[in-house]
Amino acid sequence: MKIKTLITAAAAFGMMAGAAHADVKFGALFPFSGGLALLGEESFRGVELAVEEINAKGGVQGEKVVLVRGDAVDNNQAIGEARRLISREGVVGIIGTYSSSRSIAASQVAELSGIPYFELGAVADEVTGRGLEYLFRTNPTADTMGEMIVQMIVDEVAPGLGKEPGDLKIGIIHEDSAYGTSVAGHQKNYGEAAGLDIVTIQAYPTSTVDMSSLVLSLKDQGVDVVLQTAYQNDAILFLNQAVEADYHPAAIIGGGGGYSLTATAEAVGENMNNVLDVDFTQYAVNHEFTPGIEDFLTAYREKYGEEPRSGHSLNNYVGAMAVLQGIDKGSSFKPDDIVAAVKAIDIPEGETAAGYGVKFGENNQNERAKMMGLQWQDGKLVTVYPREAAVAEFNIGD
Template sequence: MKLAGLMTTSALALTMMTPQAFAEVTFGALFPFSGQLALLGEESARGLEIAVDEMNAAGGVQGEQIVLERGDAVDNNQAIGEARRLISLSGVKAIFGSYSSARSIAASQVAELAGIPFFELGAVADEVTSRDFKYLFRTNPTADHMGKLIVEMIVEKVAPGLGKAPGDLKIGIIHEDSSYGTSVAGHQERYGKEAGLNIVTTMPYPAATVDMSSMVLDLQSRGVDVVLQTSYQNDSVLFLQQASEAGYKPSAIIGGGGGYSMLPTAEAVGNDVIEGVLDADFTQYAVNTDFTPGLESFVETYRTKYGMEPRSGHSLNNYVGALAILKAIDAAEGLKPDQIVAAVSAIDIPQGQTAAGYGVQFGEGNQNQRASMMGMQWQDGTLVTVYPPEAAAAEMRFAQ
């Protein structure tokens, strides 16, 4: 009997030490961690990491600690290969990504065919959610939001601030030629035409271009008053530098996210060049925090974890989207794909209840119908929210 009792006690001790007491669930984190888009890819992934830390501190999802398996989507082919690896070899329950629209479009098709949920937290191109996929959800605002907001800013703020009627301004659109830039430019043209804007040129270019001087000269020769650029970091820096070197000073430059939202871009071109430049993008940090509950806590957590200030709002918006998804998965009936999809489909977070200011509810194409963007301006070395008025931390400035 003593031996049996000893065996029972030992078995109990072994049971308490088995992996079930420290159960883990693995999700994929598919971002461009290397290559041309690495800076914003890494910044986006940091938002996901902070959301995972928060969930794990509260018990994980369904009692299991979350483990992130990274996949490096350095280009479209690599995004496809890494998605396959995460699904077939790592056995992830879902994939989170991916900042780049082109990478997202490629990798999410792999996930859809495998029946694995794919949660896009940062890519804006129309095609991401226009394919009627069952397992793909996007939490962030889109190219449509960006194009519409930029036109609204021109009509309601920029034109009056310059003392002109909107239709009297000459608008020039330049954009990198992937799904991201092409989608945003298309919406700028459509909403601009509806608003009666005078768009005198639209010029695409490869994001990897090393010379934009001819484009600068073309804009200058046309007398373009307002330049709209949708770009990543390197091409944002290149255009701003070469426009400055050519002495081209349009009345307004409005960036479409990407490089225009990043502190490293401002540092690369200098305050004299970036001052007054406008931007439409995800929620950033100099904002009316009554509009963004939880933002200040996120920033403090970011500083503690990474030992630096957030480099753009991509980390914040990835955090908001990931946290909403992970909380829904925690409340799901299980971790099978259809159980996850059912739980995520039922998310209903009202406007004004996330650190990004917008809510979360999925509609047509599994797109977050409550997502929205804001207008910012570089003022005294800081990217400050200036639009819409209820979220603004400062008034829009115009050169005298």
């Protein structure tokens, strides 16, 4: 009996010791291949850095976080990979996904399975507009983007051109997925409310290989300010074909995506100078406004041996840190306990490396998430708006 008791006690101790060093799996569902791979990989890097930092401090609820990758190369693959992560890998939550349409598809799978899904980068309205119980979004939205773009036109672009906002002819062009459609809709609504003259709204397929007719349409209508919501390839295509057609609008304002990528600037060259953008927090920003950004940059450079390619890595890092730290305060990894822990997150504005806070409100959307106004100047994407976050002045009308 004594031997049996000792064996039982040893086994119990071993189980406890094993539990103390157990792993907890989270799915990392991003487009790692295909046309959106660059920003997918960049987004993943932010999550990866957050997990490494969390694990170095003891993990989450005493367990080491392990990321299991899933490749959301398209919507169907996003659905299939979400199912695999849940049923075969046994993840307790999924982190993703950057692409709005793929996030919408995959998060529906997670919702039906009762598994929490944390969106850190997709902006389309429908992501949180469906009222899902297990979906949380940490990043700012298409509504935020559309509103800030119009604010910049009114506050900075029009005065810089010596015109009244209503005297400018505005053209809205966008890729036709949930991302581009959502942003364009808000640009239209906020623009009309501000008295802007929106002369055209045109959608196109993301996969388009020729935008010459669209460029000529904008030129013929005398569009002064072009608002484009695009991924990388279509942003490059429009900017290059505009130059080829000798079309030089007074201002071009991108809606994140390809307009925030160093690779886009490299492909377009000097014609990228003075192009404006509204997107997630980037790196040329007032660091007093973004505490912790210098430590993030150091960690990024040490791990990947290069500069960040987009602010998506920073914003995914901020989102992942907030979510994992919130779950760490929870009582278990059961879905409802994770949801309760995440709903309790309350990070004030100005206390993250992205400059915004985290608190989930209606439809589990982070109500403190904000975007920045940016401009390409001398090959660098610098923050110009709002003024308290800016490191450079607007360069308009030169």
